[in-house]
Amino acid sequence: MGEHTEDQEHGAEPAREPLTAARARELTAGLREAMDDVRRSVAVLAARVRDAHAARVWLPLGHGSWEAYCRAEFGISRAQAYRLLDVARSLAAIHDAVTAGPQPSRTRDTDPGAAAALDYGLSQRALIAVSGRTDVVAEIITRRLAALAHSGLKALHPATVRAVVRQAVRDVRAAPPPAPVEPPADPAVAALRAVVDDLAACSHQLGELMLEVAPAYLSDTEAADVLALLCDEIGETVENGLAARRYALTGDRRALAGTVL
Known part of the structure; x- marks a missing residue:
């Protein structure tokens, strides 16, 4: 039998041709596009979950609860079913904060389902993480958008709004939840x-x-x-x-x- 190199003995893949910068940029662009598609799908999913839950869609289909409906129709667990609601509520609160801004913006839309078309670049994990503090996120977004509007900008570009939203979510995720404040006895x-x-x-x-x-x-x-x-x-x-x-x-x-x- 012929001799084997150490790499072959360990099952290493044969060496590939060096990747060119042009090909690397092409692969990176494809990855970025795929990630953007995933984030947009989160917004679409959140809007549809919100609408389905608000309509109590499980009742005419003979299910006893949202949990039972999700398990029977989609094969997901109770925890997953309620995480979907967390995502929907977080995104709805963020969308409400954005559209309630004091200045007109191209992000505003009178269609109640407009949140589905918006891409704030937020993952499900991020939305779930702030689901218990959406009031804080919304307040930060409202305050920062107002500060930008008062600075003289006649309209807030979608990219600016997106950056404000993402930073607000990051800030709330990074900050520990406030401890309950009780009046001091002293x-x-x-x-x-x-x-x-x-x-x-x-x-x-x-x-x-x-x-x-x-x-x-x-x-x-x-x-x-x-x-x-x-x-x-x-x-x-x-x-x-x-x-x-x-x-x-x-x-x-x-x-x-x-x-x-």
């Missing part, structure tokens, strides 16, 4: 908490002012150049101005760490 602690709340509220107002001058689409570095004169005029440091701007964008008090808090 009056001194309660008074201190009230002071902190007042400082945070003032910082948020300052941040909104900063956003009017340095819109949300500017990086911190770009915003610092724009805000330098304003901060000097109001007697505030640029660092504090940027921190307040980040707080106005995110609603996360950790953005104020090292400044007023």
Whole structure:
């Protein structure tokens, strides 16, 4: 028998011809298109799930519940059936926040089923992850779109809206859910908490002012150049101005760490 190389003994595939940059770009474009198709299908699925559940589609088909309907018609488990509802509710909340914006946008559509046509580039996993905090996601989206509109943009481009939505979902997924807040028994602690709340509220107002001058689409570095004169005029440091701007964008008090808090 002939000699075998070490690669052959381990079942390694024969060497392939080097991949050209043009072919690599072609493969990458195909992957990107496939991923976009999957994300768009999530939006379509979510809209149809929402409509089917709202219509109680299982009743005329003789099923006792949504769970039983999904199991019989699609062969999916109870957990999967309710995850579909989580996806639908999350996407509906996001769509409502986008279409309720203060400025006209090409993303607005009067068709109730328009959410199916929108592609925010969100995976099912991302939508499920924020399903319990859709109110927070919607509030962040509304606030950031309003800040962009107030910055002077006459219309929000779909790509801008998409970026705002994706960032809001990422921020909520990254932030731990807030712990239940109970009134402190100690009056001194309660008074201190009230002071902190007042400082945070003032910082948020300052941040909104900063956003009017340095819109949300500017990086911190770009915003610092724009805000330098304003901060000097109001007697505030640029660092504090940027921190307040980040707080106005995110609603996360950790953005104020090292400044007023």
